[in-house]
Amino acid sequence: MELNIPRIDRALNPETVAVIGDKGPGYTWLTNMQTFSGKVYSVQLDEKEIPGIEAMGITNYKSVMDIPEHVDYAVIAVPRRVSPFVFRDCVTKGVSGVGMFTSGFAESGSEEGVELQKEITQMAEDSGIVLLGPNCMGLYNPNLGVRFMVEQATGYSGDVSVISQSGGHAGGIAAMANSNGVKLNKVVSFGNGVVLENGDWLDYFAQDPTTRIIVMYIEGVRNGRSFLPKLKEATAKKPVIVWKGGQTPAGQRATSSHTGSLAESMNSWDAVIKQAGAIRCDDLEEVSDALKGLYFLPPFSGNRVGLAGGTGGQSVSMTDSFSKAGMEVPVLSNDSLDSLGEIMQVIGASYNNPIDIGAVNRDHFDEILEIWANDPHVDSLMMQFTPGMYRRSPEAAESQINSFINLKKVGKPLFAVLHSTDPYNDAESLNIIDNMLKEENIPSYQNYDRAANSILKIINYYRNKQ
Amino acid sequence: MELNIPRIDRALNPETVAVIGDKGPGYTWLTNMQTFSGKVYSVQLDEKEIPGIEAMGITNYKSVMDIPEHVDYAVIAVPRRVSPFVFRDCVTKGVSGVGMFTSGFAESGSEEGVELQKEITQMAEDSGIVLLGPNCMGLYNPNLGVRFMVEQATGYSGDVSVISQSGGHAGGIAAMANSNGVKLNKVVSFGNGVVLENGDWLDYFAQDPTTRIIVMYIEGVRNGRSFLPKLKEATAKKPVIVWKGGQTPAGQRATSSHTGSLAESMNSWDAVIKQAGAIRCDDLEEVSDALKGLYFLPPFSGNRVGLAGGTGGQSVSMTDSFSKAGMEVPVLSNDSLDSLGEIMQVIGASYNNPIDIGAVNRDHFDEILEIWANDPHVDSLMMQFTPGMYRRSPEAAESQINSFINLKKVGKPLFAVLHSTDPYNDAESLNIIDNMLKEENIPSYQNYDRAANSILKIINYYRNKQ
Numbered sequence: 001m002e003l004n005i006p007r008i009d010r011a012l013n014p015e016t017v018a019v020i021g022d023k024g025p026g027y028t029w030l031t032n033m034q035t036f037s038g039k040v041y042s043v044q045l046d047e048k049e050i051p052g053i054e055a056m057g058i059t060n061y062k063s064v065m066d067i068p069e070h071v072d073y074a075v076i077a078v079p080r081r082v083s084p085f086v087f088r089d090c091v092t093k094g095v096s097g098v099g100m101f102t103s104g105f106a107e108s109g110s111e112e113g114v115e116l117q118k119e120i121t122q123m124a125e126d127s128g129i130v131l132l133g134p135n136c137m138g139l140y141n142p143n144l145g146v147r148f149m150v151e152q153a154t155g156y157s158g159d160v161s162v163i164s165q166s167g168g169h170a171g172g173i174a175a176m177a178n179s180n181g182v183k184l185n186k187v188v189s190f191g192n193g194v195v196l197e198n199g200d201w202l203d204y205f206a207q208d209p210t211t212r213i214i215v216m217y218i219e220g221v222r223n224g225r226s227f228l229p230k231l232k233e234a235t236a237k238k239p240v241i242v243w244k245g246g247q248t249p250a251g252q253r254a255t256s257s258h259t260g261s262l263a264e265s266m267n268s269w270d271a272v273i274k275q276a277g278a279i280r281c282d283d284l285e286e287v288s289d290a291l292k293g294l295y296f297l298p299p300f301s302g303n304r305v306g307l308a309g310g311t312g313g314q315s316v317s318m319t320d321s322f323s324k325a326g327m328e329v330p331v332l333s334n335d336s337l338d339s340l341g342e343i344m345q346v347i348g349a350s351y352n353n354p355i356d357i358g359a360v361n362r363d364h365f366d367e368i369l370e371i372w373a374n375d376p377h378v379d380s381l382m383m384q385f386t387p388g389m390y391r392r393s394p395e396a397a398e399s400q401i402n403s404f405i406n407l408k409k410v411g412k413p414l415f416a417v418l419h420s421t422d423p424y425n426d427a428e429s430l431n432i433i434d435n436m437l438k439e440e441n442i443p444s445y446q447n448y449d450r451a452a453n454s455i456l457k458i459i460n461y462y463r464n465k466q
Numbered sequence: 467m468e469l470n471i472p473r474i475d476r477a478l479n480p481e482t483v484a485v486i487g488d489k490g491p492g493y494t495w496l497t498n499m500q501t502f503s504g505k506v507y508s509v510q511l512d513e514k515e516i517p518g519i520e521a522m523g524i525t526n527y528k529s530v531m532d533i534p535e536h537v538d539y540a541v542i543a544v545p546r547r548v549s550p551f552v553f554r555d556c557v558t559k560g561v562s563g564v565g566m567f568t569s570g571f572a573e574s575g576s577e578e579g580v581e582l583q584k585e586i587t588q589m590a591e592d593s594g595i596v597l598l599g600p601n602c603m604g605l606y607n608p609n610l611g612v613r614f615m616v617e618q619a620t621g622y623s624g625d626v627s628v629i630s631q632s633g634g635h636a637g638g639i640a641a642m643a644n645s646n647g648v649k650l651n652k653v654v655s656f657g658n659g660v661v662l663e664n665g666d667w668l669d670y671f672a673q674d675p676t677t678r679i680i681v682m683y684i685e686g687v688r689n690g691r692s693f694l695p696k697l698k699e700a701t702a703k704k705p706v707i708v709w710k711g712g713q714t715p716a717g718q719r720a721t722s723s724h725t726g727s728l729a730e731s732m733n734s735w736d737a738v739i740k741q742a743g744a745i746r747c748d749d750l751e752e753v754s755d756a757l758k759g760l761y762f763l764p765p766f767s768g769n770r771v772g773l774a775g776g777t778g779g780q781s782v783s784m785t786d787s788f789s790k791a792g793m794e795v796p797v798l799s800n801d802s803l804d805s806l807g808e809i810m811q812v813i814g815a816s817y818n819n820p821i822d823i824g825a826v827n828r829d830h831f832d833e834i835l836e837i838w839a840n841d842p843h844v845d846s847l848m849m850q851f852t853p854g855m856y857r858r859s860p861e862a863a864e865s866q867i868n869s870f871i872n873l874k875k876v877g878k879p880l881f882a883v884l885h886s887t888d889p890y891n892d893a894e895s896l897n898i899i900d901n902m903l904k905e906e907n908i909p910s911y912q913n914y915d916r917a918a919n920s921i922l923k924i925i926n927y928y929r930n931k932q
Contacts (some may be wrong), residue, residue: 151854166779175887219782245782248789253797257816258778283783284887285913312724313632316685316711317749323714331719350723388617421641421750423912424900427893434890446889447751 004128008196008204011097011130012139012186014072014146018043018064018095020086021078024052028150029075029101031056035145035154041067043074043086064089071095073146075138080104080112083134084119091123097130099138099148105192107135107260117260121194135259136191137167140174142184151175158183159212160295163201165191165219165259166245169284173215176288181438182295185211192259197222199230206234213294215241215287220261224268231276239294239461240278243287244269277464279457289454292443294461297413301462302379304328305455306372307354309384314419315354318384321448325456329353330377339371353378366403373407380413382451385444387420387429394432401433405440416444417451470594474670477563477596478605478652480538480612484509484530484561486552487544490518494616495541495567501611501620507533509540509552530555537561539612541604546570546578549600550585557589563596565604565614571658573601573726583726587660601725602657603633606640608650617641624649625678626761629667631657631685631725632711635750639681642754647904648761651677658725663688665696672700679760681707681753686727690734697742705760705927706744709753710735743930745923755920758909760927763879767928768845770794771921772838773820775850780885781820784850787914791922795819796843805837819844832869839876846879848917851910853886853895860898867899871906882910883917 017036019029020043030053033040042053042060053060061067064074064086074095078086083102090098104110105117117134124131132138137148143157149171160182164170170189177184185208188201198221205211214234221227234240244266246255252263273280279294281287305327307318319329331352332340340351343364350356355372357365373381383404390397407414416437420426423446437444445451483502485495486509496519499506508519508526519526527533530540530552540561544552549568556564570576571583583600590597598604603614609623615637626648630636636655643650651674654667664687671677680700687693700706710732712721718729739746745760747753771793773784785795797818798806806817809830816822821838823831839847849870856863873880882903886892889912903910911917 164779166777166782168777169779169783172779172887179888179891217779245779245786247786250789250795251782251786253818254778254782254785254816254820257818258782283787283913283915288887311632311634312720313630313635313638313683313711316632316717316720316724317635319720320711320713320717321749323716329716350720352719352723354720421638421754422645423889424893424897425645427890431890447749449749 003200003204004130005204005207007096007128008130010072012073012141012188013144014038014096016041016067016069016072017146018067018071018074020044020064020074020076021082022053023049027052027056029077030058032147032150033145035147037144039069041071043067064093064095067093072097073139074098075101077101080116084116084123087120087123091127091129095129098132099136100131100133101136101138102133103135103191105134105260107192107257109257117192117194124195131195132188132190134192134194136165137170137189140170140184140187148189153178156183158185159210160215160291161185161205161208161211161213162187162215163198163205164189164217165193165198165261166217167191169217169243169245172284173217173287176284177291180288180292180443182291193222199223199227202230202234202240206230206237211238213239213241213291215243215291217243217245217287219245219255219259220264224264228272228276231272231278235277240276241281241287241290241294242273242278243281243283244273247282277461279461281457285450286454289445289450290457293415293454293458296441296443297415297458299462300380300413301459301466303456303459304330304377304379306375306378306381308357308369308372308382310354310356310419312350312356314384315350315356318354318382318417318448322382322452325449325452327452327456332372332375333377336371336375340368343367365400366406369403369407370410373410373412378412380415380455381407381410382415382417384417384419385433387418387426387433390429390433397433398436401436405437405442408440414442415451415455416442417448418444418446469666469670470596471670471673473562473594474596476538478539478607478654479610480504480562482507482533482535482538483612484533484537484540486510486530486540486542487548488519489515493518493522495543496522496524498613498616499611501613503610505535507537509533530559530561533559538563539605540564541567543567546582550582550589553586553589557593557595561595564598565602566597566599567602567604568599569601569657571600571726573658573723575723583658583660590661597661598654598656600658600660603636603655606636606650606653614655619644622649624651625676626681626757627651627671627674627677627679628653628681629664629671630655630683631659631664631727632683633657635683635709635711638750639683639753642750643757646754646758646909648757659688665689665693668696668700668706672696672703677704679705679707679757681709681757683709683711683753685711685721685725686730690730694738694742697738697744701743706742707747707753707756707760708739708744709747709749710739713748743927745927747923751916752920755911755916756923759881759920759924762907762909763881763924765928766846766879767925767932769922769925770796770843770845772841772844772847774823774835774838774848776820776822776885778816778822780850781816781822784820784848784883784914788848788918791915791918793918793922798838798841799843802837802841806834809833831866832872835869835873836876839873839878844878846881846921847873847876848881848883850883850885851899853884853892853899856895856899863899864902867902871903871908874906880908881917881921882908883914884910884912
């Protein structure tokens with residue numbers, strides 16, 4: 001459909017928000033909006049609920065029509081039977097956009113739900129109102145403090161936008177991004193997407209000058225044929241990560257009761273993602289890893305990786321992981337090997353790549369790393385750190401992490417693996433190491449496979465662009 | 467080779483231990499042995515080191531020959547050039563077994579290293595001494611407090627034995643097992659394995675009545691043809707997890723400088739593992755996950771899984787993961803669906819499997835779980851828990867975890883996924899949930915894929931046995 005860009009802009013960057021139908025004791029949606037930088041109004045008819053709302057310092061009206069100014073974004077959280085009436089009011093009032101949390105429509109499989117969805121769809125189409133939903137979490141705009149979950153960070157502006165049919169996955173991707181230090185622009189959860197759906201949101205964010213990277217969680221597209229050209233066009237402008245949910249017949253049964261999406265063959269999805277040059281991810285962790293790499297690393301397309309920081313068995317494992325993922329783990333150049341041979345004691349260490357810096361060679365740590373990093377055979381550099389090292393000596397560990405950070409001057413992409421055999425109990429040290437690296441825009445991964453697979457996705461994306 | 471079982475028994479279950487060549491300031495090996503239940507002696511010639519050793523309350527001798535009783539297990543940690551002399555003394559003394567930490571032999575690629583290794587091999591072969599190594603960490607026996615790393619737990623007896631060419635991976639597998647609540651019997655790291663190698667240790671633990679499960683990390687076997695029958699025979703008796711390091715040409719280059727293992731085609735390894743009916747794992751996490759499941763779950767072979775505990779998008783994802791791994795996610799029986807239909811409000815929940823228990827249905831949590839668990843279409847039960855749930859209300863979360871634990875009465879295998887978008891910061895809650903489950907012998911996994919893949923490995927193992 002033809003997008004009304006200014007209207008979507010206004011809905012997603014609201015100055016006034018109305019929450020319709022929020023209820024105590026928690027007043028979830030009004031609580032979510034406590035960080036909103038603009039004006040929040042409540043719309044609630046139920047006399048029992050109004051005192052609680054007013055106690056929060058929020059003005060309540062009996063109808064959205066009564067709000068004495070323009071409403072840019074409204075959350076509708078009323079029972080499904082009431083939703084058409086409330087939605088009609090929003091249309092009449094000229095509200096820019098609506099996030100309709102209410103569920104129980106076509107995805108419920110009930111006749112009543114299907115009928116109610118038709119009614120809402122018709123109104124939205126006729127009016128051109130920007131409708132997120134129904135059956136969704138709506139909008140998260142960290143810069144303006146518009147949230148759909150109370151844990152969501154606000155007060156910063158970023159350049160990654162997320163399009164998701166699932167509210168849970170929209171929340172999950174956002175939470176992972178926030179904890180990874182990836183700054184978000186907007187997150188839209190749009191559930192059944194009866195008017196604006198995947199292709200529309202993709203078009204919008206592809207043209208949005210404030211969006212540098214797009215992430216999508218898709219359960220189904222209404223117009224399959226038009227989606228490929230849209231994805232191609234978006235990918236030509238900026239990286240698009242695509243996670244398709246419902247990859248198996250049983251998974252598609254689950255999408256149908258989740259957002260009412262129809263089954264589509266995963267083979268054709270494979271082809272679409274590949275042809276468009278988008279970045280395919282198959283679960284939340286893959287999305288998180290690929291996004292982190294895209295966000296922090298400069299564009300690069302060389303797949304020869306330098307590896308360091310493991311003991312013998314770990315050197316074998318990291319080599320297997322990166323090689324199996326499709327990256328090259330080359331032997332260093334003869335010049336490097338000669339220089340390393342002069343510095344390193346051969347016993348208890350190996351240095352042809354991976355570099356396994358035995359304890360006897362710790363005194364030459366910086367020298368060894370610099371030879372390794374400057375080797376002409378390697379395009380990017382991965383170093384492993386362990387929480388055990390940190391626990392035994394924070395000073396020694398920090399000094400080694402800083403030696404790695406110092407390699408930024410070489411100009412090659414740097415990334416890390418934080419290897420732990422007990423991630424729950426090691427969390428404190430892991431967090432410290434992760435934060436040190438994050439502050440320097442160095443992404444870290446939880447194991448070799450996750451690192452290798454996500455880095456290769458990024459390399460392949462930039463190779464396709466060439 | 468013909469194994470001298472009583473001699474190996476004695477080496478692995480020592481009453482006296484000698485540490486040869488330990489040095490200050492840390493005295494690593496003597497410190498490791500502080501938990502040993504028997505008698506520890508030190509052997510050290512260097513007058514500068516002796517006062518430190520004696521200050522630890524340990525008697526030092528100039529030669530192993532001088533120790534006034536039989537030595538069951540000796541750690542050799544001297545420079546490589548000295549090692550043949552020290553080793554010869556052990557042979558002469560009639561020491562039962564030696565863990566030779568000293569490295570720099572064939573794996574170094576140097577002529578001197580190759581020669582020294584030959585010398586040691588010859589002595590070991592001629593004498594029949596039980597040699598772990600060289601270039602290894604040796605023995606970890608938690609029951610007797612023999613350790614090769616100071617962090618290793620002791621004072622319990624278990625029934626899982628680990629055979630590893632890599633000391634790092636032996637330590638990693640042991641650490642993961644300990645943190646998962648899996649009780650270990652013995653862990654042997656044997657590095658270059660110049661006499662006793664993979665097949666020998668496999669034979670030993672296959673016949674060992676105190677070992678229920680065997681885990682192997684293999685870099686290379688010296689006699690490829692004899693290994694398959696050994697693995698078949700062991701697998702007929704007990705589950706054997708096999709992790710082959712050096713799966714790629716680059717990875718094999720790394721094994722060669724690690725334990726001097728020769729390159730072998732991964733295709734033939736695939737075939738060997740499959741034909742023998744062993745359980746193939748490709749990294750530390752896969753080993754940890756498969757071991758945890760084998761250890762805690764009863765034998766079972768039905769691959770139809772019941773899933774619960776996610777919201778809509780997560781239900782789609784868990785279904786995709788389990789289906790892609792090769793498990794079946796069946797729709798529940800009509801009887802169950804009818805019963806659930808009477809209890810559950812359809813809006814905001816789905817219950818055909820996965821069961822997505824919407825907030826409106828929390829009052830009927832136990833009833834819903836019991837119908838789901840008793841459904842004749844499902845063979846095993848997976849429930850997801852989140853640290854967010856725990857943070858918001860520990861009581862509510864614990865009550866739900868207990869409801870799941872309560873399903874043990876149904877008699878089907880139970881396992882869990884602990885879903886987190888921020889594992890480092892969620893660690894405290896994750897640990898609490900994990901511990902509650904572990905105490906009830908319910909294994910938990912960090913994500914759907916890891917759960918699905920490891921459970922399927924276990925099912926396939928028991929299917930092969932049928």
